[in-house]
Amino acid sequence: MQKSFKFAVVTVSDSCSSGTAQDTSGPNLVRLIERKFDVSDVIYRLVPDDFLKIKECLEGLISEDVALIVTTGGTGLGPRDITPEVTKAIIEREAPGITHAMMSGSLKVTPHAMSSRAISGICKSTLIINFPGSKKASQECFEIIETALPHALNVLRDVQKDVKTTHQEIQGHFNKGCHHNHSNADVNKIAYRLRSSPYPMLTVDQANNIINEVITSGSLLEEFATKTECLTIDKCLNRILAQDMYSKIPLPPFRASIKDGYAALSSDKVGVRDVLQGICAGDHLNTELKSGQCVRINTGAMVPDSADCVIQVEDTKLLKHSEDGTQELQIEVMVEAKPGQDIREVGSDLPINTLVLNKGTLLCASEIGLLASIGANKVAVFRVPKVGVLSTGNELQSVDSELKPGHIYDSNKIMLMNLLEENHMKAVDLGIVHDDYEQMTNVLNNSFKNKCDIIISTGCVSMGDRDILKEILQKELNATIHFGRVNMKPGKPTTFASCTMQAEHKVKQKLIFALPGNPVSAFVTFQLFVLPHLKRLAQYENVEHPLMEVELIEDLNLDPRPEYARASAFWCPTKKCYLAQTTGNQISSRLASVPRATILLMLPNKTESKPKSLKGDKLNAIVLNIHALG
Template identity: 40%
Template sequence: MTVGILVVSQSVSRGLSADKVVDALKQRLDGLELKAHKVVPDKKEDIQAAVLDWVRQDIKLILTAGGTGFSKTDITPEAIEPLLDRKAPGLVHAMLSYSLQITPFAMLARPVAGVCGETLIVTLPGSPKGATENFQAIKEIIGHALAQLGTESSRSLHKEARSGHHHHHHHGNLAKHELVDSVVARHRVSPYPAISVDEAYSKISENTPGPEVIEVSILEPRIVGSVVAENVTAQMDVPNFRASIVDGYAVISSDGPGVYPVVSVSHASKNDQKQLVAGQIARITTGAPLPEGADAVVMVEETRLVETTEGGSEEKLVEILAKNVRAGENIRAVGSDTRKESLVLAKGSRISPGGGEIGALASVGVNKIKVYRKPVIGLLSTGNELQDVLAENALHYGEIYDSNRPTLVSMVQNCGYEVVDLGIAPDNKGSLVKIIRDAVDVKKIDCLITTGGVSMGELDLLKPTIENELHGTIHFGRVRMKPGKPTTFATIGRSTVIFALPGNPASSSVCYHLFVLPCLLKWQGIEPALGQKLPTEPIVKVKLAEDLKLDPQRPEYQRVSIRQRDMALVATSTGFQRSSNIASFKKANGLVCLPAASDFGKTVLATGTVVDAILIDQIYM
């Protein structure tokens, strides 16, 4: 087992006094391997950064020495406490009892002990004597504590300790997980290793089905947001005749200024043209074809009416005032908008909601194109405590309205996907299997999104049901992130994808944007940006409007309101981030990506720091 010793001392760190604690402790380690030692001043940030760094390196036991007393600079307990996932009051008690037998001054010591990740941290006094005495008090039992940290249950460990053999059964491959009927026998620790968001992206990318090509009319609503599956080229020139750009008169440019007879009229809708010869002009409207023989158009503002026909209804003679008219003036040449055989839409381009692509297709006579089919999404909530808000039933004690499905229905539809609402599944295996099979086989959904039923409760049936009843594969069952740790990604066969999201509304909506949508985007043929594993919603750089506290262990995706201020995008946290609280205060249009304190080396990101944010809605002014 590896050990790190952190000496907390202003004077030692400045080199004013020698450090004798490490040597004293070294002699007592007996079989523990001293992997790292370091001296830091009495500063919270320095202590935390050093400890988190060692936790990341997987050092199993960290002993701090110094800074546990009552003087102003003694802040080691305050630095360590927020990093602990679980406290170990028994160790503290043992150290104090032991020291009190030696000196009443032990009453003034304030040690803390506990677990951060899979590392045990214990604070010792700064004097070599005090440190070794305290360590002596707990040394015998510490080996057992460290052995427990890496395993699933202490019960098996006590058994192993007695029978003298270890068997590690839960890492490496994801073994099948049986659904145990007895609550007593359920897992107390998730059998799924927590993987990073980046690893989750790799697994989603590898297991997203390839896109399927379909042909759709350019006026079908579902075409918006679709990706074009083959190059579309123009089968004609646009325009395919010489067209006037203005209202005016078609002329022969070499005639020059003067008074000319109007011999014909060319409208965009009809024309009774005859070929012009020198000394004649023809009236023409915008977009109309040019008569043969004419080579320029003079706009009506540069002419004067000289004489009308007898009834006064038509022009007979018109004076051209414009000088130096050049051939080709005010004429849109054949193919000047789009050349025949030229590329109108490239394979892989996306049909935007702005309508430009549809207009371009219609202008070259294309009325249907091949695109990649968008997956159909099924939404299912699980939980006996849920009531459907549309059913208008009164709530009984302990029941809540299901807010996840309405939230997700709206989000998924707004992203342009067809949704099948599968309602609420009761917490029993039979109905869960029936609903999922029916959704896939009859309702033809491609991707199932479930919420609830994935964490550690005794009714969390989803994972065993997917594996054992539906013969699916679970690719991951936990992600190192906040919120959304129990997010699960599975596939059944080659064509059905399941995302089992946590039951908390805020967690499920964050996980939708983070994991589900990138999978759907890839599935419908969208390529990821350079250096990314999956396509995502736009990622923008934002400045933080306030200090944000980092989670000690997990990267966090906080909901923020992004606004433009002074030529920069500024992100304000939507406040209270508890995962059950969806009624976040301001309109969240982004998720800021915050590092874990253990990865970053500091516990707070300061105001004004620039971070990445995923844009989940438009930026409102």
């Protein structure tokens, strides 16, 4: 065990955090961890039974790269016991074996252990374990699992030397071992790898048609067409409405003044009026007016029932006011008013029971404002896909660590997760997975079983000796690979697969978009193959990127494959058309070609008669950001 690992104990207790009770469990667990791991700097935190405060504490410790977080308290059946719920909201993968071991061992001590709801799981490279709140029970749970913790942390933190030692120790207890149907030895026989892809080369249109057919013929599209969730309107931006919405109240709900002025009787025509009082917006004053009387009124205020017009202040003259100037007492009406003048009658904007928004409407800012105006605080919206994103490769590392020799920072995962968030989908971080058969299999299986409808991976799908993803999909997930090559640049190795899996007591269809590892390839193939179909599942009406015609301002060499070049488009007033210029070197590893791109130029494949697209040629382009077009 590496002594550089950080450890933390978090006590969750209202009474202990407020100082009305003394925490004995937390300090005891600190001592147990210090003894077990030979450390002296275990972090100790004390928080109340408050969801946000617990979550903030755990996320803060994870950001500090703590390897093991042990919580104590809040795991029972009480209304304030929410530690497992907070933990579930944070972890990316559960560790059910640890939880089961604690439950099994605790039940041997007391039957009351069955009321514990503790869970264990992993967030990034941090293991989180819930313990009971009592000193005795928490110590018993720690002692049940303590022998397995060093190995678990070494595996989680990828400390290969210590992992290998532990595995050798375990194997020493057995003369015979059970073996998987595969082994890393099979993967390591690189001399026997395929030298050419067995998958036919498809066009982009053919590939998209296959994806559409798989989604349409499977259970996933029907599931999303019928599965809704009820959200408060402040959480509904860019979601699709799953019900027709009718106004339950008329708008306005009362006779409202359109102007600042005076509510009066039109039959009094011009002349002197006594001002009885003032009515502001929000006041509920129903003053009875007689001939020669009026009330001062503000825009949006409720007009008294006895008034039939509002005279704007510009059509009056002040004759008398109070000595202190705070009240108007008498005015002269200069312009004759008509009945109903400057009054919004009840329901004039929107009568009661009027259809205001149709099912299938995309809820943008104005639609949400309209829902608020009719008092619709909660609405049913279609569920959006939950999409897991993982990067594969031994050379990848997180951007929050110092770069090792021979490594690169993982840009794909964070880019794709933000593209998902940008397009209002739910993204789940599945981490960086090494080119390891068993690890990759476990991540895919656990992600589908626990949380994800769809997985997007990058890398591990080309012809390299460590590109094992397709084999794992077929052998371990029993998946169907619908295509494994597309005639395009960048993005040739793009792979699409589907499988069925038991989840939530049902057999569900799952999708896998295995994108190339080069960052630009991942970006382009996400736009072409992933995003439109995610929008289709989420019940969007317009799912395809808009197309536009542009004129080239430069000569471009063509490739044998159709190419999607990153370019910027800008309007030319003299030519009355959009002009396009590429964003520099178009190599698929150069992510710097993407940020300034507003379009993907659809370059045709190279032929003998046309080896180049020339300046002045008109081409179609896929619009990436319609708001950024120059």
